[in-house]
Amino acid sequence: MQTHQNFCRIWVLLLLLHVADGAFTFDLFENIAAPKEGDVRLAGSRSSSEGRVEVYHDGRWGTVCDDGWDIAEAQVVCRQLRFSGAKGVQVGQPYGEATGPIWMDDMICQGTEKHLLNCAFKSWGVTDCTHKEDVGIICENNDNNSKNAIYSLDHSFSLSDELGQLFDSEVGCDFLIILRSPTGHRFEYETEEMICAHKMILLLVPRFNASQGVSNITVDISQSCKPYFPTFLRYIYTRQIDVDLSSIHCLHWMASMFEVKHLMEGTARLFSEVLPEDTLFHTQVSIYNYAVETEDLVLQENCLQYLSWNFQNLTNSPAWPDISVKLLRAILVRSDLVVPNEYFVLQSVENWITDKDEAISLEDQALILNCLRFPMIPVEKLYVLETNSSLYNNHSKLYSEKILKAFQFNVLLFSDLLTNPKFDREERDYHPRLYVDYPWSVTISPSYSSRSLSTPSHNSLIFRSKTINWEANIYRSHYDCSNRRLQCKSLPMARLASHSHYHGNNIVYQNQLLLSCQGKYICHIQDFKSDLAYVTKNATHGLTYPCPDSQYTYQFVVRPVYVRV
Incomplete structure (x- = not known):
C-alpha cells in the first residue's frame, strides 16, 4: 500500500x-507570483496580446534583439504566454525604447519549443544590438472566444x-x-x-x-x-x-555524458563567467584540456581567447611551466595575443623551452618557434639575437631564415616585397598582434577622458620617421558627445582618430579597444569602426568576461597592416 x-x-x-510551462501568469486566488528564471512578458502596449518581448534572467527583466527573429520565435513566446498562436513580428521600436539589459541575441527557434530559453542564442547578455532593435510581437488574441477562456492556476x-x-x-x-x-x-x-x-x-x-x-x-x-x-x-x-568555479567542470561533463541538454548549455555559457576567477590559471588550462578531450570547439575557443588576451599573466602564473606544447602552439598562432611586444613573446617561449630542458624534443621546439612573428621584432633586437638567444645554436638554420625574412620586411617597401613570389602578405608573420608597449598603445583610466599618442605609420623600419598623431577619447555622456558634434548611439563610446594625413597607399589600421578589469585581466576587446567603438551596448552585461562594478580602464591599440591596393 x-x-x-x-x-x-x-x-x-x-x-x-x-x-508548469513557466509563463509569468497570475492565479485568481493568491497574490501574483514572483517572476521566475526564463519567464517572458510583453511590455510597452495597452494590449495584453502584443508588445516588446522581455525575458526574466538573473533577477532582472531584459529585452531581446530582433536579429534572426521570425514567426517561429514569436510562436514560442505566444505559446509560453498561453496565447493560441502568433500573428506577426514588430521591429523598429513600435513599443518604445526600453532600458536595462538586452538579454538575448541571434535567436534560433524551431517554433515547437515550450519556452524561449529552450531556443538557441548567443549567451545571456552577449549582443551587438542597441535598444532600437528590441523585438516586439503580436499574438492571437483569445478575447473573442471568452466562453472558452482558460484561466491559469499556476502553483x-x-x-x-x-x-x-x-x-x-x-x-x-x-x-x-x-x-x-x-x-x-x-x-x-x-x-x-x-x-x-x-x-x-x-x-x-x-x-x-x-x-x-x-x-x-x-x-x-x-x-x-x-x-x-x-x-x-x-x-x-x-x-x-548552484554552480561555482570548483564544480562547473564536473557538472558540464556529467550533463554531457547523460545528455542533459539544458544543464550542458547553461554550464557552457557560465564558463565565460568563471574563467577570470582563477588567477593561478590552473582552472583555465584544465578546462581547455577538457574541451580538447570532449572535442568541444566552442569551449576550446573560449579558453584560448581568454589565455591569449591575458598571456602576460599566464606567463607569470604557476600553471605556465606545465602547459602542453599543443596549448602553447594554439595560443601563439593567434593575432589577438595581448603582449608588450613580439620580443616579449620570443623571450617567454625561449625561457619556457629552456626550463623544460630535454623534455621537449627539437622537433617540437621548432614547431613552437615557427609560431613567432620575427618581422614584428624590432631590428635592434634581431641584430643581437644570435648572441642573446639561448636556443640559437640548436636551431641556427631556423633562426637565420626567420631573421633574414624579418630584415627584408623592415627595409623593403611593400611594392618591392610583392615582387618576391615567396612573399605572402596574408601570412600571419606579417600581421601584428595586440602590442600594448610604447608607442603602439595608450591607456585612459576612469578619471580621465582623453589622451594622445604618436606612432610610426607602420611596424616596418622604413616608416619609423613617418609618424601619425592620434587622439583617444572616452565619451561617458551625451553632453560630451554633443560638445564634439558626435552622435553616440550608446554610452560609453570610445574614439581613436588620426590627425595626420600620411598613411601610405598600402596601409590600413585595424585598431582595437581593450578593457582591463581592475588592472587584473583583459575582459573585453572591441574593434574600431570608422574611428568609433561602443564599449557595451547592453547595460553592464555586454562584456566578453565579467568585470565587477564595471571597474575597467581603456587601452587603445594601433595596428597597421599592409594591404594590396
Whole structure:
C-alpha cells in the first residue's frame, strides 16, 4: 500500500512538472507570483496580446534583439504566454525604447519549443544590438472566444522544492546508482558509493537506462567529480542548481555524458563567467584540456581567447611551466595575443623551452618557434639575437631564415616585397598582434577622458620617421558627445582618430579597444569602426568576461597592416 502511494505521489509531481510551462501568469486566488528564471512578458502596449518581448534572467527583466527573429520565435513566446498562436513580428521600436539589459541575441527557434530559453542564442547578455532593435510581437488574441477562456492556476513555484525534498529523503526510492572511481591501475577502483533515486524521475533522462526490469546502474567517475554527482542528480529532480568555479567542470561533463541538454548549455555559457576567477590559471588550462578531450570547439575557443588576451599573466602564473606544447602552439598562432611586444613573446617561449630542458624534443621546439612573428621584432633586437638567444645554436638554420625574412620586411617597401613570389602578405608573420608597449598603445583610466599618442605609420623600419598623431577619447555622456558634434548611439563610446594625413597607399589600421578589469585581466576587446567603438551596448552585461562594478580602464591599440591596393 505504501509503495502504491509513493508511486502515485511521484506521478502527480511529474505531471505538475510537465504542465508548469513557466509563463509569468497570475492565479485568481493568491497574490501574483514572483517572476521566475526564463519567464517572458510583453511590455510597452495597452494590449495584453502584443508588445516588446522581455525575458526574466538573473533577477532582472531584459529585452531581446530582433536579429534572426521570425514567426517561429514569436510562436514560442505566444505559446509560453498561453496565447493560441502568433500573428506577426514588430521591429523598429513600435513599443518604445526600453532600458536595462538586452538579454538575448541571434535567436534560433524551431517554433515547437515550450519556452524561449529552450531556443538557441548567443549567451545571456552577449549582443551587438542597441535598444532600437528590441523585438516586439503580436499574438492571437483569445478575447473573442471568452466562453472558452482558460484561466491559469499556476502553483508550480513550490514543485522544485518538493521534488528536492523527495530526493534528499530517498523515501520510496527504487533505483540504485553505484559510483566508482578508477585508481589508475587496471580493473582497480576506489571504494564504491551508492545513491538511491526514483526510477520515475530518472525516466526523464534516457541515458540512465532506468527502464522496466533495470534496478541499478554503475557510473565510472573521476575522484574529483564524485562529490558533485548528488548535486547533478538533484538538478534532475528540481531543475535548479548552484554552480561555482570548483564544480562547473564536473557538472558540464556529467550533463554531457547523460545528455542533459539544458544543464550542458547553461554550464557552457557560465564558463565565460568563471574563467577570470582563477588567477593561478590552473582552472583555465584544465578546462581547455577538457574541451580538447570532449572535442568541444566552442569551449576550446573560449579558453584560448581568454589565455591569449591575458598571456602576460599566464606567463607569470604557476600553471605556465606545465602547459602542453599543443596549448602553447594554439595560443601563439593567434593575432589577438595581448603582449608588450613580439620580443616579449620570443623571450617567454625561449625561457619556457629552456626550463623544460630535454623534455621537449627539437622537433617540437621548432614547431613552437615557427609560431613567432620575427618581422614584428624590432631590428635592434634581431641584430643581437644570435648572441642573446639561448636556443640559437640548436636551431641556427631556423633562426637565420626567420631573421633574414624579418630584415627584408623592415627595409623593403611593400611594392618591392610583392615582387618576391615567396612573399605572402596574408601570412600571419606579417600581421601584428595586440602590442600594448610604447608607442603602439595608450591607456585612459576612469578619471580621465582623453589622451594622445604618436606612432610610426607602420611596424616596418622604413616608416619609423613617418609618424601619425592620434587622439583617444572616452565619451561617458551625451553632453560630451554633443560638445564634439558626435552622435553616440550608446554610452560609453570610445574614439581613436588620426590627425595626420600620411598613411601610405598600402596601409590600413585595424585598431582595437581593450578593457582591463581592475588592472587584473583583459575582459573585453572591441574593434574600431570608422574611428568609433561602443564599449557595451547592453547595460553592464555586454562584456566578453565579467568585470565587477564595471571597474575597467581603456587601452587603445594601433595596428597597421599592409594591404594590396
